[in-house]
Amino acid sequence: MGTTSLPVIDNCSGMYIDGQWRSQSEAESIEITNPATGERLTQTPACTAADVDEAFAAVKRAQKEWAETPPRDRADVIREAISVLEEKKSEVRELLSVESGSAAVKTEAEFETAINHMEVAADHSRNKRGLISASKTYPGKENRIQRVPVGVVGVIAPWNFPLALALRAVAPALALGNGVVLKPAEETPLSGGLLLAQIFDETDLPDGLLNVVPGYGDEAGEAVVANPAASVVSFTGSTAVGRHVAKVTAERLAEPALELGGNNPYIVLDDADLSRAVDAAIFGSFMHQGQACISINRHLVHESIYDEYTDRLTARARQLKVGDPLDEDTIIGPVINEHQRDKLVSLVEATVEEGATIETGGNHDDLYVEPTVLSDVTNEMQAACTEHFGPIAPVIPFETDEEAIQLANDTEYGLSAAVQSSTLSRAERVAQELESGMVHINDQPFNGDPYVPFGGVKNSGIGRYNGDAIYRKFTKSKWTSIQRDPREYPF
Template sequence: MSDVYSGFDLQFIAGKWQKGNSNKLIQNINPYTQQEILQIPGASQADIDSVYQGALTAWQSWSRSSVEERKTCCTRLAEVVEQRREEIISWLVKEAGGTRLKARGEVTAVLGIIAEAATYPERIVNTQLKALEPNQQSWVYRQSLGVIAVISPWNYPFYLSMRSVITAIATGNTVVLKPSSDTPITGGLLLGKLLEEAGVPAGVMNVVVGSSSEIGDYFVEHDIPKLVSFTGSTKVGKHIGALAVGGRCIKRVALELGGNAPLVILDDADLDQAVDIAVMGRFLNQGQICMSTNRLIVDASIYDQFVEKLKIKVENLKVGDPSLEDTLVGPIINEQQIKSIHALIEQGKQDGARLIISGETQNNVIPPHVFIDVDPDTSLARNESFGPILPVIKAKDEAHAAILANASEYGLSSGVCTRDHERGIRFALGIDAGMTHINDITVMDHPNAPFGGEKNSGLGRFNGGWLLDEFTRTHWITIQEVPKQYPI
């Protein structure tokens, strides 16, 4: 392994590290210490033209690469990530504000998605269909799409970027990655370094960092990319979808958007287990996860007992410096998010919810806030907080809990706690969401399982064969072996 990576103030375009041509600087800040990490000269629209052209040129050869070449790419990348595990974890703590617990889990998840991607080259197979006409062969060929544009968020930057990047590359596509300006290194430039070290050919992997106001729309509307993979807010996702479909060149989109995950505690649940599930599912990464438990729905018969246990558990959480091993709740990513969370807390008070746990914000760290007796029609229940706020809602019974669980514009993840597994499955199947976990946290993502949501939580599915379908195209080809006689 070479020395610790450096040169993160440059763009990665067609295999070369070069200065961005925008006059705008991207200021990279440690969210806990508020110290500047570095400044990055942003990419310009001219840089976007260059990077897409370079990726398209690289695709001409990479699309014809062998199964072994693509598998070797994945294998080498996994080796590099494993060798640099501690270096990556340190960056995730410093730049993304993730605790060491979260950062370790994120690197492990990346290794899992790389291992899954390594299986894709052999899973891209051509299929012969039954021919419906005499003397004819009918085939469906599966091919790479071309250049894939990836826009990734700041909350799980390393994993949520790699999830699309390595899948695209393993399926014969080339990639242009635009990470969040809050996490340009862990969400983008670090991946460029890793794939470069793994020996990926020049132009197959590209990273541009820039201001969304300058290059955001242009990045999506550009003629070259065939698919735009976006993970982020529903508001931005709708805008990207409109640009991708409504522009001069219609593009495919893969959109993984916001959530308002309910965790339902039924009357037969193990309360101690349910409390552990609720606390980890809400406060991991300060609640800055699309799958984070955004609402607790508790059966009235166990409500008071559950709330008392929940209060004790949350009061004992370690809050503060994300670099310490036992910290669960670290800093919020930026000032804009802090203002949004503070506003939601104040609105919750005004709406009459009882605040039983709170604390003052220090060093971007907002301590856990727990509201009980929350009205399901108020902002605390309906909005995605993306922060350490836990609203608790009382359900009259199981039927009422199901109604409350579905009372949202979102439908990403969900959970239910019950000792009766069959009851849990029946309840889960009644939730209008892409994922439901029984007796476990709502935050879960397996590389071989379909990840995605319903309603305003997005389009398409990540992982496994589902993402393989998204990132390739089918091409029907027939061969007429004996000339036909046409009625002309």
């Protein structure tokens, strides 16, 4: 295998602790390869628990002074980081392609989303910081309620949208006066971690406030979750790991912020505009090879339009170009690794054995999994009841709106959902019955807005990201009272 050379990679070396780039402390390292070609990119340290503890010690030393820094000055640092990131746009997009297999349409969307998260974070300095009011209980007392930083935020970022999903936690945490220890996914330690260190290293952010510790989940990740300095632990990933994060943080009375798995239904009612519905479905199923917690996992389609919808979806899926993500015309790049590929292949095979029909796809070449449409699917089949996280579109028929709602809710998850109908009142009624943290009418479930609360119900997580929701998550209320007039006590 050869080695790819990118300036944005070459400048990222070691781990980043207390404002310093450091070489790995032990022999173990993480080899990073391009999933599209198998070409070696570089290697990063696999940080130990001792490295993580050192990062937390550094952030504790730096955070108090940062919390006392005027919000406007903290916002200026975030805006500096925005400028640095924008200057590196072409390199960053290329890095996302070669490290995470992201096609051009995805790298552009992820880059702009990352910028938007940072802009929202900078705007937090304008938020109302507290409330002063006369007490209604105690005469002559003044109450002051303010929001103060939680202190230190541990962030464990995922591999599918590494830059945007790391920054949606890191940027507001810093803007609100906290320090951060970031552990990127071992699949994407560059774009999800060390790149952020490089960006903020070029700003006026004081040393120690952002520490990046690449490593494996069972050691570095565990050390982030368990460290007593982390007042909040932000985790995006699987529900199984999320449960563990919630348990460990709860035991030490810290707070988790969890965005977990999804099995997102896409309901197409019998009066839907089919062209519009299929357009949305293609994007919602196949953006970034379906590797998103909010992508369509199940297409629930009224039986009267089922055949036509399936035919149109199949025809469109066949037209999607599969290839190297650095090719601007590519839509479907590689999945992240062999484990993910093998899981997808197994799910398709199991679903066919259960009685489903492959309308298109079903094959793979190395890590390239073809866009796959499955018909004759029921809600209990493997590709439907499992969060497949790949370019698979199971299509399930239903007879009534009530059945569609029942099928949609028949899952342990409740992250995102969508309803297509030409009758708005009908779509709204269906949407109200869906057990989901987010529902989109006449669109698909693959949606995010940095200004709007983002999160799920049931086994899809705890808490919300974005906007005012993340402002509240990364700050805590503090009540200070002033007794202006002498107070009479009962003894």
